[in-house]
Amino acid sequence: MHASPKYLPQYTFADYASWQGDWELETDWIVADDTVVRPDIAIVCGSFPERHIVEPPRLIVEVLSASTEEKDRTAKRDQYASQTVECYLLVDPIGKRIEAFQRDSANGGFHSLRSKSGQDLWEFELGANCVAKLDAASLFRF
Numbered sequence: 812m813h814a815s816p817k818y819l820p821q822y823t824f825a826d827y828a829s830w831q832g833d834w835e836l837e838t839d840w841i842v843a844d845d846t847v848v849r850p851d852i853a854i855v856c857g858s859f860p861e862r863h864i865v866e867p868p869r870l871i872v873e874v875l876s877a878s879t880e881e882k883d884r885t886a887k888r889d890q891y892a893s894q895t896v897e898c899y900l901l902v903d904p905i906g907k908r909i910e911a912f913q914r915d916s917a918n919g920g921f922h923s924l925r926s927k928s929g930q931d932l933w934e935f936e937l938g939a940n941c942v943a944k945l946d947a948a949s950l951f952r953f
């Protein structure tokens with residue numbers, strides 16, 4: 812049994828490898844042979860993956876929409892926490908807000924950092940020589 816929880820739809824690496832069209836593996840994260848996910852944005856520290864992401868990204872961003880919000884807040888959050896993703900951001904383009912969660916190594920899940928409005932600057936220390944900065948004002952300038 813694999814340690815990753817299963818969520819529908821569930822795609823495998825073999826599915827992605829055999830499909831034509833949009834399934835480009837450069838942006839996909841191959842969690843395991845039976846689990847492939849495609850975060851909206853993933854930050855990987857260190858060398859750039861040759862074909863696809865194989866190690867847990869240090870930071871993942873999901874952009875909320877009416878069709879994805881529930882899955883982003885539950886299934887994907889649980890999946891990313893179980894795979895030791897350090898930071899998880901939910902971006903609400905309508906409400907112009909960012910919710911950030913940081914890995915809590917004591918319980919294996921995420922704990923919430925304070926939400927910020929579209930005028931704030933985020934800075935995430937993701938490891939040695941790996942810092943991500945997000946200027947929310949620039950992000951929501953539409």
